[in-house]
Amino acid sequence: MALLEVKDVGYQYPSNSAQSITGVNLTMAANSLNVVIGPSGIGKSTLLNLIAGYIQPQVGELRMNGQPIQKASWQRGIVFQDMALYPWLNVTQNITFGPRMRKMASAQIEQRLATLLQETGLEKFKTSYVYELSGGLKQRVALAREFINQPDILMLDESFSALDNLTRDEMHQILLELWASSGNCVIVITHDIDEAMFLGQNIIIMNGKPGTVSQTITNPYFKVAFDEMANNPAYFEFRKMLLQQIK
Structure with a gap:
């Protein structure tokens, strides 16, 4: 049984058809890293909100472990671009808020916290407040705050798009390490083709008006850095194909 099943799902916003989706079909397994890519305004975030349980489909159904998704749950965590951290709490308090x-x-919270502080490089910032941190450090806190819950599904909605290239590369590595140690299903929303190629075990392409999933591709270059492929024509042919698919 797939961990996540999305069957013929549609959602129409009455005032914003650009974010509407139709006929979306997907299956995702545990211990998988999935990237959803497509043009801006295609409904990628709408799909994430449906999986999270923030909104309900008007057509079709979503199931996790065979059960209908009917409301939001800590078992489906989500990290937004703005992170939504609590500025009145320090790093430790932000990370441990959910399990508390x-x-x-x-004892279980402290054990998970210690592991995550080490894995995210936040040990020396554990008593710092959010307003004292850089954007990259805030994103580490946001990731740790979701991973401490050990959700079955973790979603990232354009979470790294505002970071500089060096910080984004660091966040990619941290995400991959956290995913490898957790074994959960990660879903990354992006419009960046190179981010999709690096992070996506499976690349899910959305396009159309309203948006739908047109193709799911197994990525042969998963975790392969762009600068390692400078002399590999096949890599750039694959990249070109993806770009053509999302236009």
Whole structure:
């Protein structure tokens, strides 16, 4: 059984048809890293909101582990571009907010926290407040805050688009390491073709008006850095094909 099933899903915004989707079909497995790519305004974020349970489909259905997705849940975490961190809390308090609200045992929270602080390089910032951090450090906190919950599905909505190239590369590596250690299903929304090629085990292409999934491609260059492929014509042919698909 697939972890996530999206069957013939459609959602029409009455005042914003550009974000509407129709006839979306997807399956995703546990321990998979999936990138959804397409032009801006194609409905990528709408799809994420449906998977998260923030909105309900008007047509079709979404299931996780065979059960209908009917509301938001910590089992489906999401990291937005603006991160939505709590500025009145420090790094440790932000990261542990979710499990503390669910009354998780303190020893278990501390164990998960220690691991995540190390994996994200936040150990020396654990008592710092959000307003004291750079954009890249804030994104590390946002990732750790979701991974500490050990969600079955973790979604990132253009989460790294505002970062400079060096910081974005660092965040890519941190995400891959957290994903490898967690074994969960990660879904990344992006409009950056190179980010999609590096992060996507599976590349899901959306286009059309309203938006729909036109193709899902197994990526032969998953985790291969762009600068390693300078003399590989096949890499650039694959990249060109993806660009043509999303236009």
